[in-house]
């Protein structure tokens with residue numbers, strides 16, 4: 028809580044509705060929880076955040092992007108394990124019949140108990156925890172039912188007769204796995220390979236009551252990074268040598284405290300606390316990403332998930348959490364080490380070989396023992412079964428045969444007893460030109476709407492009696508506003524021409540002549556416009572305008588034709604405001 032007992036979520040929601048950042052969906056019909064609309068400013072800001080994410084995680088490494096469908100046939104999610112595992116435990120109030128996510132009911136009833144790993148509890152553990160602590164319905168105080176599983180995937184039919192079941196994807200990742208072979212081939216068959224996708228996902232959350240934080244439909248920004256598990260080194264570690272990872276490790280959580288271990292990314296990987304170097308690297312990028320949204324390092328941490336809290340596909344997961352005023356530590360990203368789980372699952376599910384061939388630099392000669400069937404002995408005994416048994420023998424493991432002969436004197440293959448006299452073992456030299464690898468996968472995954480909200484919350488400031496939304500200038504939805512000082516003497520005409528000139532140069536600019544200049548500045552501050560441009564009587568004389576800085580309220584005077592050359596550096600943070608022109612003091616406030 029802050030700002031006189033009203034939390035930032037409340038203050039921001041009010042501003043967001045009034046000014047066009049976000050509001051609850053289907054509002055005129057009373058709304059449905061778990062859905063959020065982004066307005067003109069919110070949608071624009073989301074796009075800028077997506078672009079920044081793409082630049083940081085994808086483009087700077089030359090990774091690929093794809094776009095795949097939301098509705099996915101059941102077979103994909105059976106193979107991936109989602110049909111079996113993507114579900115939450117639910118309890119129902121016996122009086123008011125409302126449904127609740129079981130772990131939320133417990134967390135809310137036991138505030139400040141970070142040690143209770145509710146996500147890891149079994150139905151029976153939930154039931155006994157609820158009865159031992161006499162937890163009741165958070166809405167009406169009624170008794171709660173036993174916990175039961177609820178699939179949180181939206182289910183539908185593909186086509187008119189329901190012959191193919193489909194699900195809305197709860198993550199975009201499966202698109203990247205299913206398309207792996209195609210993208211690999213199109214990318215000149217090189218590992219490592221990154222494939223990313225930004226798109227809609229849906230999760231049928233049981234009772235979302237956290238505004239923009241828990242949505243039933245949202246935009247995911249997801250990267251699947253494929254690498255050879257025998258070559259796990261990350262060649263970009265030196266790019267993040269300055270980044271410290273704040274780690275809330277499993278062992279700390281298990282000992283019931285929340286001590287954060289701070290380590291440079293390379294050490295976190297070197298000591299094995301983060302199991303994979305690429306994971307540590309992407310986590311370091313994640314810190315940098317969050318900082319660039321205006322979220323300071325001390326409001327960030329990575330919570331290592333306990334084995335029972337992890338998704339079914341993950342060998343290690345860190346949630347990148349940030350501190351929000353109303354909800355405390357909230358996950359903005361998940362960093363999962365998915366190993367070869369998904370590709371192997373789809374190899375099994377589809378029957379298509381998704382492994383890749385890695386040629387050796389120089390072919391390797393290898394001594395191997397092979398099984399040679401003694402066909403003159405076997406042939407007459409086997410008769411019509413011979414082909415099947417001979418094939419099985421040729422691919423049999425010599426060690427298995429030797430062991431079986433030693434133990435029982437025979438090995439049964441396809442119902443036939445193979446005796447030592449049926450085969451002989453031969454040592455041979457073979458030339459291997461490469462090996463087949465099922466790549467391992469590291470996945471950083473982000474929820475875009477949550478990040479838009481978090482950016483706005485950290486931007487929310489009060490200066491004197493006014494709200495100033497200090498959004499990082501290059502993420503601001505509106506970059507400049509153009510004001511004529513007075514709505515007369517052709518000042519509006521010049522201001523319109525300046526606004527059109529800037530729009531023509533690719534800037535997001537709005538023209539505004541309503542109310543006093545002071546009120547217009549206040550409105551610009553409230554929606555986070557970094558620069559306000561005022562056209563006054565000097566503009567008529569010498570084509571100069573005043574630029575006003577949102578954060579310092581300083582002013583400089585420059586020729587308006589110079590704006591496109593100078594302002595981009597300021598928006599990127601490469602130039603200070605005072606470097607844009609000659610400082611002036613005009614009291615318009």
Ligand SMILES: [Zn+2]
Nearest residue numbers: 120123164167
């Ligand atoms: Zn109730």
